[in-house]
Amino acid sequence: NVYATITFVGPSIHFISNYYKSQGRNVPSYVNLMNNVDRDRAHQLQRDSDLLLVLNWDDPKQKGVESTKLFEYLGAGVPILSTGGFGGDAIERILKETSTGFYSHDELETYNYIKRILKDLKQGYLRNDAAVGKYSIKNQASALRKALEQLI
Numbered sequence: 001n002v003y004a005t006i007t008f009v010g011p012s013i014h015f016i017s018n019y020y021k022s023q024g025r026n027v028p029s030y031v032n033l034m035n036n037v038d039r040d041r042a043h044q045l046q047r048d049s050d051l052l053l054v055l056n057w058d059d060p061k062q063k064g065v066e067s068t069k070l071f072e073y074l075g076a077g078v079p080i081l082s083t084g085g086f087g088g089d090a091i092e093r094i095l096k097e098t099s100t101g102f103y104s105h106d107e108l109e110t111y112n113y114i115k116r117i118l119k120d121l122k123q124g125y126l127r128n129d130a131a132v133g134k135y136s137i138k139n140q141a142s143a144l145r146k147a148l149e150q151l152i
Contacts, residue, residue, distance in 0.1 A: 007032040046076035051117055056085030074100055074132050079117045098131040
């Protein structure tokens with residue numbers, strides 16, 4: 001029995017289907033692949049999820065590329081799992097600062113985090129909303145405005 005599903009959305013879903021094809025396998029029934037969806041549908045899918053996945057940057061010269069996806073996920077109010085990259089970067093720092101997720105390279109740590117999050121969802125998910133607010137569109141726009149004013 002499959003108790004969970006994983007849904008991938010967007011233009012990169014062909015990487016997943018190609019992976020399974022290269023293995024001579026069909027995409028399993030618990031893996032959902034969705035083409036591009038509009039922003040409202042994407043945000044709804046994020047809010048309805050139990051866990052969101054951020055695949056980190058794998059270039060050792062880039063210490064923490066903060067993609068807009070991370071900020072979308074912060075706004076969804078759903079726990080975030082990040083993997084990939086080299087650790088000690090901006091994504092790991094933000095996840096810790098906001099108590100919104102977990103960063104891991106270790107399979108057992110990742111498994112245990114997923115197991116704990118799914119259990120904790122039944123008891124309530126605790127995150128640092130004040131720290132999350134720092135990364136809101138309004139606050140980020142204000143920080144950008146101040147930075148631009150200093151340049152001018």
